[in-house]
Every structure is written in structure tokens, then in C-alpha cells.
Amino acid sequence: MSSSGDATPHRFLVYDIDRHGNWQLTKQIAYRTEAGNRIPEVQAYGRDSLLVEEAAFSTTAGNSEELYAVTGVKAAPDVSAVANLSLAPAKDVISKKLWRTWSPAPPSAPRPGKRRPTRCWTTTRA
DSSP states (O other): OOOOOOEEEEEEEEEOOTTOEEEEEEEEEEEEEEOOOOEEEEEOOOOOOOEEEEEEEEEETTEEEEEEEOOTTTSSOTTTTOGGGGGGGGGGGOOOOOEEESSSSOOOOOOSSSSOEEEEEEEOOO
């Protein structure tokens, strides 16, 4: 949680695998958490969508978690050249839709299958 309670910008790094089996960084996407939240997990589904888990802890309310659906990754602006995402215009931040909220924390999710991925995602703080 940021000290100000503001929403925090994050970079999602998008890697694609080429026909030779090599991973290449293809773009960076700007994502903003809700105020006070952090990102414990990101999962790709399909080649153009993500599920993003946001979580927070409060001494008065305990744990809370929200799951967001993010679509349109291919069309999202590449923010590789943006040094400070806090200054990025709103149009550069990918949109998200609340999918589910848990409080307290959600039950364990099933483990993914052994299917070989063709796209990989990572996240960093701006």
C-alpha cells in the first residue's frame, strides 16, 4: 500500500515465444491498482486477456481481494518509453472490469494444467 493510499501504477511486461522457442519482450502495458491494493497474482487467459488479483490488508477489516478481468491487451498502448507511469495519461492505462470480490481471502484456486504457454506476463512497480 502506498503511504498516501493512492492507486499505484504497474508495468505488465508481455513476452511472446517465437517459432524457435525463444521468449521476446514485445510490449509493456500500464495497469493501475485500486487505492491501497497490491498485485499478488496475474494470470493470462487466451492471448489477449488477463485476470489480475488485487489484495489489501487493514487491521480493522482484515484481508480483502478483488479479481479483475483485463481484455484488449493486443490493442493496449505500449508504454516501454514511459519512464514514470505515475505521469502517464489515463488513455495509456489499460482498462479493467471487476469480476469478483472476496473478504476474507478467496479459497485456493485449482492448479493450472500442463499446457505449454505461448505468452508470458510479469509485473513491476513503476
